[in-house]
Amino acid sequence: MKAEPICRVDDIPRNSACGFEINSNGRLENIVIVNWSDEMIAYRNSCPHTGVTLEWIPNRFFNGENTFLQCSTHGALFRPDDGFCVAGPCVGKSLEKLPITVIEKSVYLD
Numbered sequence: 001m002k003a004e005p006i007c008r009v010d011d012i013p014r015n016s017a018c019g020f021e022i023n024s025n026g027r028l029e030n031i032v033i034v035n036w037s038d039e040m041i042a043y044r045n046s047c048p049h050t051g052v053t054l055e056w057i058p059n060r061f062f063n064g065e066n067t068f069l070q071c072s073t074h075g076a077l078f079r080p081d082d083g084f085c086v087a088g089p090c091v092g093k094s095l096e097k098l099p100i101t102v103i104e105k106s107v108y109l110d
């Protein structure tokens, strides 16, 4: 039996991302769900550089070209498909990927 879904696939347009606050064992955690080429991917919303949340303004996670997730604090760029940092102060590190399952267009954290 799965818990409540985090969101629906249709809530996040292709090649964009949304932030969510979830309750994980009594602790609130920020996560980001990315729809990248219609694949749903979840990361902990925490920059490997200092641990801050990534977005510029609510749900604005991508750089101007819409090619990378970008940290608003010092501009690190992360590949949307695997969270690997390709530029910035934490280059070579990665966002923490979270396991999710999509069932009937609803997204669940495993």
Ligand code: FES
Binding pocket: 047, 048, 049, 050, 051, 052, 071, 072, 073, 074, 075, 076, 088, 089, 090
């Ligand atoms: S806090 Fe994200 S790049 Fe520095």
